[in-house]
Amino acid sequence: VISRWAYSLVRETGGILLDGSINAATLGAIKDKIEGALDNRIADMHIWKVGPAHYAAILSIVTHYPQKIDYYKELLRDFPNLAHLTVEIHTCEGETCVPR
Numbered sequence: 001v002i003s004r005w006a007y008s009l010v011r012e013t014g015g016i017l018l019d020g021s022i023n024a025a026t027l028g029a030i031k032d033k034i035e036g037a038l039d040n041r042i043a044d045m046h047i048w049k050v051g052p053a054h055y056a057a058i059l060s061i062v063t064h065y066p067q068k069i070d071y072y073k074e075l076l077r078d079f080p081n082l083a084h085l086t087v088e089i090h091t092c093e094g095e096t097c098v099p100r
Contacts, residue, residue: 022047022055026079030057033075038065040072043090047082054083062090 027047034040044060061072072087 022049030076030079033078034059034061034072037075038067039063039092050083053081055081056084056086057082058086058088060088060090062092064092066091 027045030047031042031045034042040061040063042059043062045057047055047057050056059072066089069087069089072089073085076082076085
């Protein structure tokens, strides 16, 4: 009984635990939106499911031209399923900070 329960639990939550709960096309679209503005580069991105059709995301962005957090949230307004978004901004001091 416990083995069946454990197997079922791993099968149901494995994708969530491995950031596998959002499709690659959506991940690419989010990256394109952020990196298509100014000289933004995503250094790190984690997106996971927090509800049946809702996701939370943490984005770490490197840029020469840092903006207020609301600017980056506005870039992602076309993704209404992002129910919770955390953005951290790092100012790039060098020429190339995060290559494409």
